[in-house]
Amino acid sequence: MTDLGLTAFVLGLLALGMRRPFLWVLAYIYIDIVAPQKISWFLLASIPISLIVFVAAFGGWLATDDKRDSRFGFRQVLMALLLVYCGYTTLGADFPEQAAVKWAWVWKALVFAIFLPLTLRTRLRFEAVVLTMVLSASAIIIGGGIKTALGGGGYGSLHLLVNDNTGLYEGSILSCVAIAIIPLIVWLMKHGTVFPPDWRVKLFAVALTFACLLIPVGTQARTGLICIGVLCMLALRFAKRRILYMGLMGLAAMVAVPFLPQSYTQRMSTIENHQADESASTRIAVWQWTWDYVQDHPLGGGFDSFRGNKVRYRKNAAETSGSVTAVDSEVIEDQGRAFHSSYFEMLGEQGFPGLFLWLLLQALGLLQMERLRRRWSKRTGPDEQWQAPLANALQQAQAIYLVGSLFVGIAFQPFILLLIGVQCALWSYLRRIETPQRAVRRGPRAPVPLAVTPAA
């Protein structure tokens, strides 16, 4: 039944794309996030649906779309350079087979992120893409949120739609993304035109936000808790009554803690006491290994280079009995531990050049969104109200991701690359529609080009 429903949905979306080829772009985003071919076991699973829809999206744009307004921005060039560089490191990777597996999805995600901005040239298309991203993620988040609320969950045991640790179906990644999309949900709730703001939209947005906040509880991923902290700080940035909001947040936290499962509070307490936690100690050991590794391999070891690591670390177990605390210390040896950080993932896999390109790509995004927000927040026109909040939401989502990815290796997460694609598009779109206004403003000062008229 689910299989038939999903197949009908995908085919229906593709059919509607015959009338509006842009819908194929949305269909690709949906497939990239939800991966219906993994939920389904019959028809969708047996055809390369992702490839078919990508070809349709690209072909539709190439054949029918107006390309006069499409721009190729600097950050798209950066992504293209990163793509070429990753291809180069894959050729000489330490672990060629595993590197080829990761390359197979990374190049697609990068190519689509480079392509996406070329298609985003109207306001409605921005909204449609953001809405598709949020609703697609909601397919996973709503279920995860309800299960958590009903008492399910646990680290690595919250059953999402697909029992598969790839894409958004991995707990830490989903926690980070679920929190990162909250600013986008708020933007859609306030500025949506496909679903204009009314009580139903608000109810859905509030419920979805709540489900997003429950995901870190359900997956018990500590990254998620840190992301929630970042979200709160970012929300305070433009709040008019900061003290009031801080008080409310504190109150909400106090009310929420007793309802949290004990296993959750225990796991979260290891954020402070990281020495007694194996996963945190491994991270630090792996990061040290990575730093040593790139001293000998400054150009990186290709995808999955972490497989070559051998780490030794000391794990302290503290046991308190009455007033006596006994600290038990043991040395643990481990090998092939993942990077557990996007920054070290980039460094270990792509070396200093790759890390530099990636950091530049991210930093420029934060800066560009900040500039857009400042430039457009002063505008008062009726159709000039959505731009600054969207830039702000995209910036906040990226900032949450950047902090969350300190502890999770999600440097090439396709969802985040989509977000970067939308940022690139917004930057070039707003510069384009701004240009006529600039020209008008500068009009009297700028020298008017002289028209050569034949003498009478």
Place this chain on the structure above:
Amino acid sequence: MIDLLALGLSHGLLALMAWRLLQRSDLDRDPPPGEGDAEAATVRKPGGRRRD
């Protein structure tokens, strides 16, 4: 059951979004500047509710 609910709700809304986008002329071309609020330029399907 919960998965079905989540899939049904999200996919229903995605389908409704796609259907509504089909009716919108501003999907492929922005309305000319000064032609009013893009957020209000929503083309409703026949019988649909208007936003105030």
